[in-house]
Amino acid sequence: VKSSVTLDVSHLPSTAYGSRSPLWWGVMGFILIEAAILAIGLVSYFYLRTLAPVWPPPRTAVPDLLLPTVNMLLLLASVVPMYWVDRAAQRKERRRVQIGLVFCAVLGLGFSVLRGFEFRAVHTQWDSHAYGSVVWTLLGLHTFDLVAEIIETILLMVFALTGPMTDHLFLDISDSAPFWYFVAAIWVPIYAVLYIVPRVF
């Protein structure tokens, strides 16, 4: 293409946030995939339940309620500091981002430990019966997302504390926030199915 007229783009910024960033769309695609997998897991749960005469199966205790509920509330509350980090990253406020990431990472490690105890609170093993398998699958899939998100946050925290704060790092931090919101929000229906459904219905 030969042309004497030019469109100079050298003045444009080198980063942009939210839906303007290609990275953000990547995160959205990832959320879509994970949501679809978890939705398939939930459908499998109800499919198995329609086939079972008793749910949970005989000699299987219903899951505990206290620990999982506390952990869910903690997970939902963690959205607030993450949102704070996201906003601070968009305004390129280095100090706030660092403090917020440390706080989120500690919170994340906290509910990972509690999540470990949740595998005991469901009172079933993954190889006991179909009920046990589907409960462990749902819990395991979500735990996988949770651990991935926490590892990412810890990595970003390490980068933010050790290296220089570049525009790209602010962008990475801001774009990791939607996945955190997703992991927290998707847990509400899964929590309801795992812990409430066997008690109520």
Added chain:
Amino acid sequence: VYIIFIPALGMVSSIVQTFSRRPVFGYMAMVLSLIATGFIGFGLWVHHMFVTGLPQLGLSFFTAASMMIAIPSGVQIFCWIATLWHGRPRLHTPLLFVLGFVCIFVLGGLTGVMLASVPLDMQVHDTYFVVAHFHYVLIGGALFPLFGAIYYWFPKITGRRLSERAGIWNFWLLFLGFNLTFFPMHQLGLQGMPRRIYTYLPDLGWGALNLLATTGGLILTCGVLVFLGNILWSHRHGQRAESNPWEADTLEWGTSSPPPSYNFLYLPVVQGREALWSRTAATPVVTGLHSDRREVLVTRLLDAEPDHRTELPGPSIWPLALAIAVTVGFIGAVFTPKAVPVSALLSFFALIGWSWPYWKKTEQEQLAAEQPS
């Protein structure tokens, strides 16, 4: 099955537009039809198993969907015909193949609507009628556009044109050979000849039509041989192609044939759906992107105005390391469950290596170089 056509539909639209020398008619209707084809395509597959004893509701649903797919297909065919009708068509080989596609695909579509109804399908199930139908749809719908597309884009890929004279022989041998092979099969199927047999008794009366089909098959083979010969010969000795030999409108024709590895020296600005036809002397090119790093321009989603520049990562060994870690997991898990945590650990390190911010150093250096303070 319809998914096979979707690339072909794009090829046909490109070829029809270029050779009628006008924008494609009913662009919006075409796009919606394409989406509808993809959507309805999900609800068709049961028409392969109408005789397996399915509930009435299922049969009705899949019959309806199988007939409905004819609507978006018809819309597209009529839009192409309208484009050609209002344009000034040039009968080069790619367009010839597209016209062949229209003839064959419409015939395949007609038998498709017939087969979509359960009573007829039960009569001719597993006969040569079905064989005839799906060859008309698949060869007509996917192979003819593909041949046309190869003739169309070969100059762009290799810098040399395929021989037009051989192309015309290629087309007519394929078209006649195809129809001679598969048209008699409709009749054979209605006479009761089943699929997937290698022989039959002489007094069944299928001999003459099968001989015709075999002759057609030989002609078809000649057509394919002419095509292969044309490719081999033209690749070496074909006429040199300039950047836009067909006077087409899409962007790939805006660079030399074959394109350089960087495609465009300066990013062209596109001001309409027909990128090259709408270009004037006042159409600018993009400047101001760094050429010493992998910087690309990101535009806004809907109006495609320049928004910001972003730097893509350079070459890295970590994606390969991750692929190996995942492979270890999947193959190892066949033999021992311990492979899963091992692979997870390896993947963990590969992912950390991948996301480690090496670019920080280069960005710092650049900042230091740009602002010596």
